[in-house]
Amino acid sequence: MERRKPSVLLHVCCGPCSTAVIERLRGKFDLTLFFANANLHPREEYERRLEAARHVAARYEIPLVVADDDHGAWLEAVQGLEWEKEGGARCDICFQVRLEETAREAESRGMDWFTTTLSISPHKNAKRISEIGRRATMNRKVRFLDENFRKREGFRRSVKLSREMGLYRQDYCGCEFSMNRLS
Secondary structure, eight states: OOOOOOEEEEEOSOHHHHHHHHHHHTTTSEEEEEEOOTTOOSHHHHHHHHHHHHHHHHHHTOOEEEOOOOHHHHHHHTTTOTTSOTTSHHHHHHHHHHHHHHHHHHHHTTOSEEEEGGGGOTTSOHHHHHHHHHHTTTTSSOEEOOOOTTTTTHHHHHHHHHHHHTOOOOSSOSSHHHHHTTO
16 A cells, blocks of 8 residues: 655745755655745745646646735835835845745645745855745644755755756845845
8 A cells, every 4th residue: 555645835935946955855755836935025036926826736736726926015114114124124024924824725735744945045155045944833733744855956956957948047036125126
């Protein structure tokens, strides 16, 4: 009798970052992708990243769940932190909002685990993401798969795969505050 693979809800920040993470997890886990990124701005950016996530989901034949896009609620959550430097308290709140939403969704679906592609980025603090992910499991019947996907050349692999697939690769974190720092 074949053993059932444990289920994982994978929070996908964007299509490119998900590629190498999917490669790493799909043999061990029954994956479902979760696009929960109310931080993304402007709307065109949200749509471009969602389309890349859809492309990856179709390519790997993995279900994709799209969360409600409540940018207003996200803005309320980070209110007062607009001028924080990138990687500071605003980013921690942004990670918290998205990982708690992922934990709730995973629990509501009766899944075993949840995790995130966020830790693959060299621009993100994997240790902070790990702490926030573990905290999101408090009083829940789901576990956080705590893995730094940047290790073992994860980011480099995601860049290679996303180029091969012709995926849109963004040049800023995603929120209007990080976008404003580019100009």
